[in-house]
Amino acid sequence: MQPIIEVKDVGVVYGDNTILEKITFDVYPGEILVIVGGSGSGKSVLLRQITGLEKPTTGTVIVQGQDLTSANNDEKRKIQKKFGILFQSSGLFASMTIAENISLLLESFTDLSEDEISDIIDIKLRAVGLDGFRNYLPSEISGGMKKRAALARALALDPDILFFDEPSSGLDPVTAASLDNLIKSLNESLGATMVVVSHDLASIGNIAHRVILLDKETKGIIAQGNAIEMKNNIENEKVYKFFNRIAY
Ligand SMILES: Nc1ncnc2c1ncn2[C@@H]1O[C@H](COP(=O)(O)OP(=O)(O)OP(=O)(O)O)[C@@H](O)[C@H]1O
Ligand SMILES: [Mg+2]
Structure with missing residues (x-):
């Protein structure tokens, strides 16, 4: 299947601070992809690059075959018209x-x-x-x-693609779960692709078709897979600890 979003070698540097390095992944039509990671690992920053709100320092973001990173304002607006964004x-x-x-x-x-x-x-x-x-x-x-x-x-x-930054943050567990269910049912009924940033394990287990884990130290993706694969990833200690809620 042709990806709907292609993120290639994206790097983000603010001043002297490198936040993300060589981020590469695809998003497929109709899926719910969840970007997870600890606080400060660059989840919101990454979302701003994928949605074209910021231009990455290096790398490219291709959406529905069009290069968002090199698009002029008019072209960008046309691509973004297909987006729905829910901010943190x-x-x-x-x-x-x-x-x-x-x-x-x-x-x-x-x-x-x-x-x-x-x-x-x-x-x-x-x-x-x-x-x-x-x-x-x-x-x-x-x-x-x-x-x-x-x-x-x-x-x-x-929208063809919905982006959510921490949709359930600040909500009680019951309200958060009902929002997750709404996201899932909209994904099924609309067939829209969804990219969700979250660090809520219950939510990830409930909605994610696929997960990518960002790591603050390496500034990159250290694992991807479905939520169960991540939880059972005993080869990578960081991944295992994150998904089994163990401090490291
Ligand atoms: N505009 C900016 N200029 C400089 N540094 C920034 C900017 N935006 C974010 N950062 C830095 O980038 C890092 C990652 O921030 P980001 O907001 O993406 O984290 P996050 O993974 O979304 O965390 P949280 O789970 O707390 O929302 C942080 O160290 C932050 O201080
Ligand atoms: Mg954030």
Whole structure:
């Protein structure tokens, strides 16, 4: 199968600090790929390179056959139009209602009429279990609902690829699990490819089709496979300890 995303030899250097080196992996259409690693291992940084929010210091990112790293702004916008992104903090504008938050994206990327946009908002809010909340401000809903609202916004443009940075962080275990189930069911119903950053082992076990593990020391990927393979990886002590929650 042809990969939908190809990450080749990506390196990221900020000033004198090398954060990532020679990161190479593919993402396949329809899969849920989870990027895991300890705090500070560069998960969020890597996500910013794959989504084109930053240009890597070295290497290339190819999305649906197009080189995102060498694309000009117009080309990049076209590629990014196919993305839905859920940031580590929900990223909703505090002064705008849920509907206005979603509407903003649709107005800037499409020529749809006000009525059409309003219909899409209803459909997306229903898809995440938030119908009836379109006129609420982010501050008026719970943390879990904020994540759902941000997810509805990420779904607004019917993305081919969804990116999530720590979708369940800050949520209680039950709410986190219900968000994971929503992610899984959307993956099945929409067939969208999902790239999820997480360090929550329960969540990884629940949603991941495939996992890559980033390591802060080596600044690279030290293992990949499914969650069970990772948990049973007794050859690599770091991998085993990470997936069996043992401090090292
Ligand atoms: N814009 C930046 N400029 C300089 N250094 C940065 C920048 N962004 C991130 N870093 C550094 O890169 C390293 C990796 O950060 P990153 O946010 O990717 O970690 P993470 O794996 O997402 O951690 P967490 O699980 O805590 O979210 C950190 O040491 C951070 O200080
Ligand atoms: Mg992060």
